[in-house]
Amino acid sequence: MAGMEQYPVLRAKNLGIQFGGLKAVDNFNLEIGESELVGLIGPNGAGKTTVFNLLTGVYKPTEGSFYLNGQRMNGRRTHQIVEAGIARTFQNIRLFKKMTVIDNVKAAMNRELMYQLPQAILRTPSYWREEARITERARELLRIVHLEGKEEYEADNLPYGEQRRLEIARALATDMKLLLLDEPAAGMNPTETEELLDIIHFIRNRFKISVLLIEHDMSLVMRICGRIQVLDFGTTIASGTPEEIANHPKVIEAYLGRDEDDGGEGQEHGRDGNQEYREVGKDA
Template structure:
């Protein structure tokens, strides 16, 4: 009888943790994310969510545990190596090249895939122009997905806040990642902007067939897009399951709202 062969997860995290000055910010964090899976990572403020992202992108080096991208161990790799391997992210606080144009912000993420030489770049040889044109075309396609194609030549700092958020997503997509980490993409957005973001996320899921790990405080957004949700509090996982299971989990409700079992408070 043949054994069932399980697909290697895009991301496998095993007992990942980090300690700052004797304080465990993240403790024994584990998660598997399969191909094209959309997973939410939620928890109260200060729970350690962004710290997890910083561990997965080489900003911090874990003091315990390990993590793998399609079976490749990523511990100890620097941020640019992590991005080259296939993990990209957005940030809680917008980080754009604000003096560059919208399209330049996206094209700069494609530099790692350029193969023309320094000589070709200096003397503007045919190989340089060909690859730059290909990058520009791809950048415009990504900007179209996030509804910013008509803003391509505007300086990034002149975009409204919500559009800057969407530009960050386009820039992350430009790296050609396998796993996209979205850190509170709806933060500061009004309901109309959040609704547009939801549409964009759904297009990204369909078009790119990538895995996504989302941190978000807007529970209505989380419940609509995530197939599975993991909850951490004080750096420790307290629950994992479907959106419905999480919304009615007493431990999760207590972590967010305080213990009130009689009222049966749910998150959605």
């Protein structure tokens, strides 16, 4: 409608949190538009997962605010933020491991069920119609992440890479507007990583969702993200295209460290091994 203000899907404004005397995240600002895929990177301990915890209500910000499509999210509980449209995956997979694959996906659809408890107890026709509807939708999501045919497996029996994809299907089942992916390629082999990359592209384009990605596989980040923001010790040190980030001196210093006797050239004195950063320039 003409004249209506257009909001970014996510807007974080001066967002921060302090634990005692330590500022884990300070003055974090980020805007993500519709269908945009943004990477959030930085050395270990930079504050990336803390940002995700702020955006999902696990932590309450001690300063600043964040908005989803113009609606302020501060103070909302995690389930309320999920209902508003923010979903996430985790570094450590968190599935209902003894439930079936399809039931893991259906569990994320509880809030949209169209029947009441008495109908479920009595197994009325409306109950069965609704069960059929959500079962078919769950099957469709499992097809999208290439898990068709495994609907009745226990989640715990899936290979690691397939468990990662099941987490994504479960997140999709919440009808989110913003998907936060926390190291989705961790532990995957190159073939699984390529398949994951294709799935992320597909769901972004099909569902018009926005994605904020934390990932240590820099070749994946550089290939999939249109824009990258870099954290170090809880503060943003750079933001730009993959090419700009790959050659940014502050980013190189954050990952590779600085030798005070060499005039500031990057050396291998970073905090976390730095092999991941050597991958940055390969595809940039």
